[in-house]
Amino acid sequence: MSGTSLDGLDICLCRFTPQNDRWQYEILAAETIAYPGAIKTSIATAQHLNALQFAEFHSVYGRYTGQTVKQFMDKYGAVPDIIASHGHTIFHRPDKGFTVQVGSGAHIAVETGVDTVCDFRTTDVAADGQGAPLVPIGDRLLFGHYDYCLNIGGFANISYESGGQRMAYDICPANYVMNHYTRSIGLDYDKDGALAARGQVDASLLEALNQLDFYTQDGPKSLGREWVETAVLPLIDRSSLSLEDQLCSFCEHVAMQTGHATKAGTMLVTGGGAFNLYLIKRIQAHSRATVHIPDQLTVNYKEALIFAFLGILYMNGQANCLASVTGARRNVIGGALYKANFA
Secondary structure, eight states: OTTTTEEEEEEEEEEEEETTEEEEEEEEEEEEEEHHHHHHHHHHGGGSSHHHHHHHHHHHHHHHHHHHHHHHHHHHHOSSSOOOOOOOEEEGGGTTTHHHHHEHHHHHHHHSSSSSEEOOOOHHHHHOOOOOOOOOHHHHHSSTTTSSEEESSSSSEEEETTTTTTEEEEEEOOOHHHHHHHHGOSSSSSSGGGHHHHHHOHHHHHHHHHOOGGOOOOOSSSHHHHHHIIHHHHHHHTOOOOHHHHHHHHHHOOOOOOOOOOOOOEEESOOOOOOOGHHHHHHHOOOOEEEOOOOOOHHHHHHHHHHHHHHHHHHHOOOBBBBBHOSSSSSBBEEEEEOOOOO
């Protein structure tokens, strides 16, 4: 898969074993393959392509993904049963009935010779769901021994059990915003949160961020790039603060919103934000839940692991999108299968 941080293509070789009402997993190998400059630029600007250019890039990125995965397979001597590809989200507008993840599954299947499941979100959106978050089914079946599962990637999202149902939603933007500002000084991210730690919280900016309408909405809800670019970034830009103060204030915002979302218990924290020491410190200050950060492979590849798991559920005919978290009319089996077999 590929996330909003544009770090690269996350490839994770996994083995899953059913065990009672849950599953056991093993991460056998995993790598993040940095994007070539041209691919990274194309992904970052794909929302501005015309229809013909977009269709072409969908195929180009699919072929690139397939070729990269095949190199990974050859390196580790792996012949997987299936490939499950999330792709990279370019458009996410469930309010208008569509979501688009670039990366042709047909091209992945042909390049690798392995059946490929992709496009996991569209069926849920067609059933009036948000098409997100999709990770909670994996949280329930793979990590259900934690009270909360918090992922801090481009966006921070959380899932937990309540009344026998899995509840989940996007809490707020996270790395998508912070990385946007560190790139202005040539850094891909704020290592350890060192820049934020040197800043001061600006009360006015913090209040403005916390008062955004999204935080008063009830029920299943998800965030996309479009909302951040129209509602969040302009607020921060108008503040005219130093970079350190912007990052510090935004970290405080993420920590406070996370605190609002949690009660006492244990909280598994994964995603790139788990390495932001300053952010984790502020989250622990605002949350009554005890933070647990797992091994580095799980931190880095939990989302890729769970999308592989969604592929397993798809192939077994089991629901992999939960209506309780997306707001869809019913649980659905999300995905589209591209066979690698040739007649």
